Amino acid sequence: xxxxxxxxxxxVDVCLDRAGRSLPDAFTYSVPVELxxxxxxxxxxxxxLQRGRAMGYVVGFPKSTELKxxxxxxxxxxxxxxxxxxxxxxxxxxSKYYLCSLVDCxxxxxxxxxQRTAEVLFDVVDPLAAQRHLETLDPSGKEAQVLALLLGxxxxxxxxxLRKEVAGDFSPALQHLVADGLAEEQSSVSPAKTxxxxxxxxxxxxxxxEALLEVKELARRAxxxxxxxxxxAARPGPTPLAALEAAGSxxxxxxxxxxxxxxxxxxxxxxxRRPDDAFGGDGGPVELEAQQRAALQQLRxxxxxxxxxxxxxxxxxxxGKTEVYLGAVEHVLGKGKQAIVLVxxxxxxxxxxxxxxxxxxxxxVMQVPSVMGGEDFGQFRRAAPDDIESLIFWVGGVxxxxxxxxxxxxxxxxxxxxxxxxxxxxxxxxTAAEALAASAIDLMRPRGS
Numbered sequence: 001x002x003x004x005x006x007x008x009x010x011x012v013d014v015c016l017d018r019a020g021r022s023l024p025d026a027f028t029y030s031v032p033v034e035l036x037x038x039x040x041x042x043x044x045x046x047x048x049l050q051r052g053r054a055m056g057y058v059v060g061f062p063k064s065t066e067l068k069x070x071x072x073x074x075x076x077x078x079x080x081x082x083x084x085x086x087x088x089x090x091x092x093x094x095s096k097y098y099l100c101s102l103v104d105c106x107x108x109x110x111x112x113x114x115q116r117t118a119e120v121l122f123d124v125v126d127p128l129a130a131q132r133h134l135e136t137l138d139p140s141g142k143e144a145q146v147l148a149l150l151l152g153x154x155x156x157x158x159x160x161x162l163r164k165e166v167a168g169d170f171s172p173a174l175q176h177l178v179a180d181g182l183a184e185e186q187s188s189v190s191p192a193k194t195x196x197x198x199x200x201x202x203x204x205x206x207x208x209x210e211a212l213l214e215v216k217e218l219a220r221r222a223x224x225x226x227x228x229x230x231x232x233a234a235r236p237g238p239t240p241l242a243a244l245e246a247a248g249s250x251x252x253x254x255x256x257x258x259x260x261x262x263x264x265x266x267x268x269x270x271x272x273r274r275p276d277d278a279f280g281g282d283g284g285p286v287e288l289e290a291q292q293r294a295a296l297q298q299l300r301x302x303x304x305x306x307x308x309x310x311x312x313x314x315x316x317x318x319x320g321k322t323e324v325y326l327g328a329v330e331h332v333l334g335k336g337k338q339a340i341v342l343v344x345x346x347x348x349x350x351x352x353x354x355x356x357x358x359x360x361x362x363x364x365v366m367q368v369p370s371v372m373g374g375e376d377f378g379q380f381r382r383a384a385p386d387d388i389e390s391l392i393f394w395v396g397g398v399x400x401x402x403x404x405x406x407x408x409x410x411x412x413x414x415x416x417x418x419x420x421x422x423x424x425x426x427x428x429x430x431t432a433a434e435a436l437a438a439s440a441i442d443l444m445r446p447r448g449s
Contacts, residue, residue, distance in 0.1 A: 010036055012073070013060035014047055015103050017115070025102040026059055030070040039073070041088065042081025046074040046118050055118040057082060057106055082110040121156030121186045122174065130182050142166060142173035147182065156186050198268045201238035202255050204229065208263035224254045229263065238269060288327070292320050296327045303331060326359055333360065
């Protein structure tokens with residue numbers, strides 16, 4: 001719907017997500033009063049575009065526009081923003097650096113399970129009236145063909161479906177049917193592929209802690225209740241009932257009984273899925289061997305001195321190098337700083353993530369490619385309330401089919417290297433081989449020669 005722009009109207013810039021369409025990075029729309037309190041930076045919104053509808057992301061709030069007439073937002077389709085100002089700034093930088101559109105960069109930031117599309121569907125208003133009108137039309141005409149398809153379908157029909165069946169330009173005929181009230185437009189937004197999953201959890205109450213004071217007596221009368229209370233007391237914060245069930249069958253029934261007594265609280269929280277949930281440990285530090293302690297001591301001294309030195313921890317597989325790394329990271333975190341650990345073997349990534357989380361808590365994360373949609377969504381939701389101090393977005397390599405599509409001009413790829421500016425592979429490999437060989441020779445050359 002077109003709306004006049006006035007002094008009291010609020011404006012938004014919307015980056016439209018239309019696959020296969022080359023569009024400007026943002027269009028300006030007005031915000032209806034009924035949507036004003038729901039629109040924030042990163043909101044997914046449904047907007048009118050030419051004769052159709054499109055999904056987009058709110059990327060700005062202009063104070064004014066030279067346009068005298070604007071179209072308004074149709075709806076807000078998200079309960080929370082898909083990105084904040086920092087991620088938007090990152091996307092804008094990617095767009096300029098890699099010579100691609102802003103929406104292509106936003107697609108790498110917004111979890112794929114949240115990305116949605118919109119289309120306009122058409123349906124008859126009154127089937128009897130439409131049938132009577134059809135009988136008066138020339139069967140070979142565009143209007144008759146379109147109306148016959150709408151009547152013959154048991155659901156609303158998209159333009160793409162009409163295009164497959166009706167040759168040539170049918171838009172005037174379709175708009176004529178809409179103007180005459182025989183057909184109507186309907187907006188259809190694809191549902192989010194991933195949504196929040198809730199988990200039932202248990203948490204000890206003050207009354208439950210008092211009951212633990214008489215745990216021996218309770219263990220004699222109700223050993224399963226005592227065991228559950230002790231398990232909850234040993235774990236800070238809420239504990240998923242699924243974890244309690246894994247420890248013993250029938251624990252859900254025991255938990256329900258304890259909730260009736262007021263000793264625990266049962267409620268639901270969002271289950272933030274991760275790709276490494278199957279890995280981890282007890283998280284406690286282990287007793288280091290003499291060589292491990294010596295290596296860690298050198299690392300700590302270097303870190304305390306502020307000198308930038310490079311160390312190589314030498315040891316065979318399973319010799320305990322990871323514990324040295326953990327100790328070094330623990331020392332850095334204790335000084336209020338941060339550490340980045342790069343894993344050279346992709347198959348070990350999930351296992352190491354579990355170990356580091358068990359040791360240092362839930363606020364450190366490494367973004368791993370090719371995770372499931374629900375896990376991707378969980379990482380995104382954990383980052384939203386500042387539970388995670390930083391996220392490293394690693395776009396990674398480009399699949400061959402996507403690279404070929406970019407070369408053909410059908411797509412653009414924000415990645416570590418644009419396919420249009422990537423170096424020649426053979427020349428790079430040859431140069432790298434020479435550089436590595438020269439480095440190896442220099443390393444093995446006796447000093448002083």
